[in-house]
Every structure is written in C-alpha cells, then in structure tokens.
Amino acid sequence: MDTDVVISGAGPTGLLLAAELALAGVRVRVLERRQRRHQQSRALTLHPRSIEILDLRGIAERFLALGHTVPGWHFAGLPKHLDFSVLDTRHGYTLFLEQARTERLLEERARELGVEVCYGHEVVSLAQDDDGVTVTGTAPGGEFHLRAAYLVGCDGGRSTVRACAGIGFPGTDGTMSAMLGDFAVVDKEAIAAAGRTPVLITPLTGGLTRFVLADAERMRVPATEPVTFAEFRDALVRLAGTSFGIAEPKWLSRFGNATRLTEKYRDRRIFLAGDAAHIHFPAAGQGLNTGLQDAMNLGWKLAADINGWAPPGLLDTYHSERFPVGQLVTDNTQAQTLLLELTLVPEYSRPVSALRAMMDSLLDIPDVNTRLAGQVSALATCYPAPGEDPLVGTRMPDIALGSPGLRVSTLLHAGTFGYIDFSGAGAAQVAEGWTGRITVAAGGDRSWADDVSEVLVRPDGHIAWVRRENSPPDAATRQARLAAWAGTPAQPAVRR
Ligand SMILES: Cc1cc2nc3c(=O)[nH]c(=O)nc-3n(C[C@H](O)[C@H](O)[C@H](O)COP(=O)(O)OP(=O)(O)OC[C@H]3O[C@@H](n4cnc5c(N)ncnc54)[C@H](O)[C@@H]3O)c2cc1C
CATH class of the missing domain: 3.30.70.2450 (Alpha-Beta Plaits)
Structure with a gap:
C-alpha cells in the first residue's frame, strides 16, 4: 500500500477527516484538484456542535480567535432567529467565520499531524477489490496511481468518487x-x-x-x-x-436548492462524506457543519479498522448513523427553502407570508426554539441504540471531571474513548485493558445524570455505554460492553 487512506478533496470535510486519521497514527494522503486553497468563502458559520467537536481535540480556540459569535442563527430567513444560548452547551452561539479561514485552520491542523495535502492532484478513476482501492488521477507531473486500504470521497456535490463508485445520489433538481x-x-x-x-x-x-x-x-x-x-x-x-x-x-x-442524499455512505472500501454525500440549499448554514460531523464520525472508526482493533460491524455504523442525519438535514432545508421560494411566487406570496408570520411567532415558544435550534446546531444529533439506555447515542455534555481542570473535552484530546468512573468500580480494569484506546477519568459533576455510575464516551463525544446505580458493577459485563466498541482488551495491535 502507498498509504492507508486516500481522501479526495481538501474542503473542510476532507481536511478534518485527514487530521482525525493522522491523530490516530493512520497514514493519509489528501488529493485536491485545485492548485491552491479557495480564497472565497461559501459558508460563514460554525454552529455549536462543530465548536464542541473542535473543542474535543483542543483546537476550538484557534477558530474562536479569528471569528466573532452571535447568539443564534436564522431559520428559513424568518425575522426571529433561533436562540442557541439556551441550549445545554458551553458553546451556545454561532461562530461567524469565513469558510476560507476555517479551511486554513483545518489544513494547518492536518499538516501539524503529518498529513500530506497534494494540491493540483485530481482523482479521475478508481478500482476497488478485496484488499484495497487503486486511485488514478492527474497531477502536474502526469498521471498517478495510488494504492490504499480505503478511499474517502470528500470531493463535494459533484463527487468524482461517488460517480466512479456508481453510488446513486437520489433527490430533486433545483427549482430556484x-x-x-x-x-x-x-x-x-x-x-x-x-x-x-x-x-x-x-x-x-x-x-x-x-x-x-x-x-x-x-x-x-x-x-x-x-x-x-x-x-x-x-x-x-x-x-x-x-x-x-x-x-x-x-x-x-x-x-x-437541488437536494440530494447519497443512497449509501459506504460501498465496501469507499466512503462518502460532506457535500459528496448530501447537497441542499444553504438554509440555516448547515452543509459545512454537517460535513465536519461526518468526518468526526468516520475518522475514529476507519482508524480503528486500520489499527487492527475495530469490533465487527463498526465501519458499517458510519452509514447507519450518518444517513438519518443526512435525511434530517435535507428535509429541514427543503422545508425552509419552500418557505422562502413561495414568497417570491405571486399567487402564493400572501398566504406564505401569513404562514411565515405564524412560524415566526411560534419561535417564541421555548420548546419550539429548543427543537429547531437543537437540530440546526446539531446538538440534538443522537445515534439511538434500541433496547439500550436512553443516554446511549446522545452527545456527552462537557462536564467537569474529578481532577482539577479536567473536562470531558480535555479527556478526548488524543482521539481515544473516554471512560468516566463515578463509583470507583472499573477504572483499574479499563486502564489496564485498553491502554492507548480508552482514557480513564475518575469522578466528576454528576448533575447531568445523577444515577450514572460509569460511562464510556466515544472519540466523537457520543455516549457508547452507561451503567446506572441500580445495576451492580460487574467486570464481565463491563468487559463485554467496552469490547463491543473499543475492541478486545489488550489485544495485540495488528496493523493492516
Ligand atoms: C452560498 C452558500 C453559503 C453557504 N453557507 C454555509 C454556512 O453558512 N454554513 C454551512 O455549514 N454551510 C454553508 N454552505 C455549504 C458549505 O459551503 C458546504 O457544505 C461545504 O463547503 C462542504 O464541504 P466539503 O468539504 O464537503 O466539500 P467542498 O467544500 O465542496 O470541498 C470539496 C473539495 O474537493 C475538491 N475536488 C472535487 N473533485 C475532485 C477530484 N476529482 N479530485 C480531487 N479533488 C476534488 C474540490 O476542489 C473541493 O476543494 C454554503 C453553501 C453556499 C453555496
């Protein structure tokens, strides 16, 4: 193999994914057909969950230093804005930051971690087999061929990777x-x-x-x-x-407002993320943000596979978790766009203006704001696990932990799982069994869920497992539940 993972496209999605993989020691090469970084900015916003995930890696301050914050963002262009400040987060605002700056910071981060970003390299075709993917492209020096275990198409709405892999992109053409x-x-x-x-x-x-x-x-x-x-x-x-x-x-x-969602986020050794997987009107500023969260979901899973400890089925959870999020975003942007489009059509202008006024007044209801703001900010994103504790799949709040200055966000800086032991039951077992894969903390602020005794947090900040006080500590259960996410304990790493 020339490298472990090839990423097509150095937009925000590809750059964050590259950094996530490199953080886990995966060799990654980013191919970008442009000769240099974009100077113009389509997106101008980073929403709360995006700031939170940057915080999980200790780099949020870099972004905050270059932008300015506003308390919320618009929905369907209604006069009243969504209020993010009431949401349960330390980052209840929209960061106003031009996309070109976001990309520059993400590229700096990726390069710091050793990622090679190859400008002037365009992916033109690919072939996958049981062992890997061969990527063919053009570069200033002529045609190139690269062999990698996996290829990720982060190459935007007209994704070459998606087209070459023959992955369908159903949806609707633009009407406005x-x-x-x-x-x-x-x-x-x-x-x-x-x-x-x-x-x-x-x-x-x-x-x-x-x-x-x-x-x-x-x-x-x-x-x-x-x-x-x-x-x-x-x-x-x-x-x-x-x-x-x-x-x-x-x-x-x-x-x-052409709106499309990939039929699958994974086809064997090929993955799609960001605009390559979903396009829609930029209503409420969600495209870039959703791409960053795709990258955060996929990065640690691909790295686990390459590093030889991924539990069976982990890679498939990328599609099963992110496809419903893509559906929600494409649905809500279509609803918003209709509210904008129809005001411009004379025969609908009057009734739709009345509908908009009604919607605007509904935003005064705190529960309505919480529902829509939770969705647009992506703080409400949940990867539900039927039959499990209702906390499983939700995002772990950034609570203070037992040691001074330690929070959930700092616990995850290295891109590992985090295990928080509120009861002193399992810290030793976990620290010994999953060294380098799970970072252990003892104690913390339990006001978010006062009957939780142990919690396993995934590298992307979502909850993988909890034990409540009413179920007794049990080493065998703990071992099985942690292994289902973080691989067999003390398993000798077999790099692919
Ligand atoms: C007017 C406008 C305003 C927007 N505002 C917001 C906003 O406020 N907030 C928000 O979240 N989103 C916003 N968006 C959406 C946002 O810009 C996109 O969702 C975001 O750029 C997607 O990032 P990406 O990395 O997935 O894809 P892209 O940014 O499209 O990057 C893909 C990269 O792949 C490269 N590439 C393409 N083909 C190849 C190939 N064959 N080989 C190699 N490289 C290739 C491209 O050159 C490009 O650099 C807006 C969009 C528009 C149009």
Missing part, C-alpha cells in the same frame, strides 16, 4: 436559485440607512461586503449560469431600491 456577491467598494451610509431589506448584507474580512439575495425575476435561472455584475446590481435595485454603491466585485455566484 439565489445570488451572492462580494464587493470591495460599497456605499456604507446607504447600507446603514437601509433598515429592513430582503437583501442579506454582511461585512467580510479584507474590507469586503457580501450581499445575498433571492430575486423573483431571476430565481428560475439555473444555478450553473454565471452571474453578471449588471444582473446583480439590477436585482439589488429591484429589491432594495438602491445598488448600495457596489463596485469592484471580487466574487459573484449563483446557488440553488
């Missing part, structure tokens, strides 16, 4: 499009005086200003058609009554 423009010159006074306008106006770094708009006259133009400056300016005047003095466009782009 919107436009964005980043401009170096704007009339700041006109912006300040604008008041409420249907145009989203956002200051970016480097003195740029972003305008995002959906214009009834241009909404049926296919997303693939380039935007002209005149078209953008005319749409601004139609919608806001002014062009806001825009000049020197740095980026003009059209994006649509």
Whole structure:
C-alpha cells in the first residue's frame, strides 16, 4: 500500500477527516484538484456542535480567535432567529467565520499531524477489490496511481468518487436559485440607512461586503449560469431600491436548492462524506457543519479498522448513523427553502407570508426554539441504540471531571474513548485493558445524570455505554460492553 487512506478533496470535510486519521497514527494522503486553497468563502458559520467537536481535540480556540459569535442563527430567513444560548452547551452561539479561514485552520491542523495535502492532484478513476482501492488521477507531473486500504470521497456535490463508485445520489433538481456577491467598494451610509431589506448584507474580512439575495425575476435561472455584475446590481435595485454603491466585485455566484442524499455512505472500501454525500440549499448554514460531523464520525472508526482493533460491524455504523442525519438535514432545508421560494411566487406570496408570520411567532415558544435550534446546531444529533439506555447515542455534555481542570473535552484530546468512573468500580480494569484506546477519568459533576455510575464516551463525544446505580458493577459485563466498541482488551495491535 502507498498509504492507508486516500481522501479526495481538501474542503473542510476532507481536511478534518485527514487530521482525525493522522491523530490516530493512520497514514493519509489528501488529493485536491485545485492548485491552491479557495480564497472565497461559501459558508460563514460554525454552529455549536462543530465548536464542541473542535473543542474535543483542543483546537476550538484557534477558530474562536479569528471569528466573532452571535447568539443564534436564522431559520428559513424568518425575522426571529433561533436562540442557541439556551441550549445545554458551553458553546451556545454561532461562530461567524469565513469558510476560507476555517479551511486554513483545518489544513494547518492536518499538516501539524503529518498529513500530506497534494494540491493540483485530481482523482479521475478508481478500482476497488478485496484488499484495497487503486486511485488514478492527474497531477502536474502526469498521471498517478495510488494504492490504499480505503478511499474517502470528500470531493463535494459533484463527487468524482461517488460517480466512479456508481453510488446513486437520489433527490430533486433545483427549482430556484439565489445570488451572492462580494464587493470591495460599497456605499456604507446607504447600507446603514437601509433598515429592513430582503437583501442579506454582511461585512467580510479584507474590507469586503457580501450581499445575498433571492430575486423573483431571476430565481428560475439555473444555478450553473454565471452571474453578471449588471444582473446583480439590477436585482439589488429591484429589491432594495438602491445598488448600495457596489463596485469592484471580487466574487459573484449563483446557488440553488437541488437536494440530494447519497443512497449509501459506504460501498465496501469507499466512503462518502460532506457535500459528496448530501447537497441542499444553504438554509440555516448547515452543509459545512454537517460535513465536519461526518468526518468526526468516520475518522475514529476507519482508524480503528486500520489499527487492527475495530469490533465487527463498526465501519458499517458510519452509514447507519450518518444517513438519518443526512435525511434530517435535507428535509429541514427543503422545508425552509419552500418557505422562502413561495414568497417570491405571486399567487402564493400572501398566504406564505401569513404562514411565515405564524412560524415566526411560534419561535417564541421555548420548546419550539429548543427543537429547531437543537437540530440546526446539531446538538440534538443522537445515534439511538434500541433496547439500550436512553443516554446511549446522545452527545456527552462537557462536564467537569474529578481532577482539577479536567473536562470531558480535555479527556478526548488524543482521539481515544473516554471512560468516566463515578463509583470507583472499573477504572483499574479499563486502564489496564485498553491502554492507548480508552482514557480513564475518575469522578466528576454528576448533575447531568445523577444515577450514572460509569460511562464510556466515544472519540466523537457520543455516549457508547452507561451503567446506572441500580445495576451492580460487574467486570464481565463491563468487559463485554467496552469490547463491543473499543475492541478486545489488550489485544495485540495488528496493523493492516
Ligand atoms: C452560498 C452558500 C453559503 C453557504 N453557507 C454555509 C454556512 O453558512 N454554513 C454551512 O455549514 N454551510 C454553508 N454552505 C455549504 C458549505 O459551503 C458546504 O457544505 C461545504 O463547503 C462542504 O464541504 P466539503 O468539504 O464537503 O466539500 P467542498 O467544500 O465542496 O470541498 C470539496 C473539495 O474537493 C475538491 N475536488 C472535487 N473533485 C475532485 C477530484 N476529482 N479530485 C480531487 N479533488 C476534488 C474540490 O476542489 C473541493 O476543494 C454554503 C453553501 C453556499 C453555496
């Protein structure tokens, strides 16, 4: 093998996945067809669960230092925003950070861990067999062939990996499009005086200003058609009554609501993650965030397999856990988009405006906010395990642990499982049996679940197993339950 894992695509998903694999000692090569990193940013947001997973690896501060936080984010473009500050997290906000900066930080992290990111390398075909995948591509030096145990397509909505693997991408074509423009010159006074306008106006770094708009006259133009400056300016005047003095466009782009979800996240030795697995309208800013969480779910599982201790079936849980999340995101973005699209259609404009007003008022109900904010922030993401304790599959809150300064997030920095022993029953057994795979902590704040005596937390921060006080400690049960996730104890590592 030339390497353990090849990742196609150095977007946010591919870069985080590469870092996760490298953290676990897996050899990984990222192939990126662009010659250099993107300078423009599609996404501008990191939602609470994304900050939490960065925190699980001790790198959240790098991102927080470059962005600024706002207490929530919009849903369907309704006037009232979702309030993340009421959610049970230390990061109850949206971090406003341009995608180009997020990618730079993720690439720095991956390189620190020894990942090779190969720009100018385009994957063009692949062939998989029982032992691995052969990836063929083009690079400045000519054609290349790489052999790896696994290939992950993180290569965006038009994924070459997905197409070459023959994996279906069912869904619906776009019915509407919107436009964005980043401009170096704007009339700041006109912006300040604008008041409420249907145009989203956002200051970016480097003195740029972003305008995002959906214009009834241009909404049926296919997303693939380039935007002209005149078209953008005319749409601004139609919608806001002014062009806001825009000049020197740095980026003009059209994006649509085509919505598709891969039929499978895994096909034997090939995996899909991020936009390669799901595309949708960027309603409530979820695409990049969902891709990061795909990467976090897949990284430790692939690493466990390569490092020779993955329990049977672990790799298949990537599809069974992430497919339902993809369904939820594609469903909620379609619902949101319909609420936007129909206001632009004359015969529906009036009733849909009434529906939007009704939805807006419902956001005042705390339970409604909690439900939608939990979904958009991804804090409510759960990987349910029928028949198990209801806590299994939920995300472990970042509680303080027994040792001073130790929290759940710090316990997982090395990408291992975390085992928290609130009762002193199993720490010695676990520390001895799963050295290097499970990090052990004793004691902690039990107010989140006061009858839990032991808990096993997965490397991605979700709960794998709990024991409650009403079931007595039992070494054999503990061993079996931990082995089901973290492999046979003290098993000699057989690297693939
Ligand atoms: C206008 C707009 C606003 C958005 N705002 C938000 C937001 O606020 N929040 C949010 O969460 N999401 C947002 N999104 C969505 C977000 O931008 C994407 O979900 C995110 O970029 C997906 O990341 P990715 O790494 O999966 O794919 P990509 O970012 O698409 O990266 C894929 C990479 O693969 C490379 N590649 C493609 N083919 C090959 C090949 N054959 N060989 C090698 N490399 C290849 C590409 O060059 C690219 O670098 C927005 C999207 C749009 C259009």
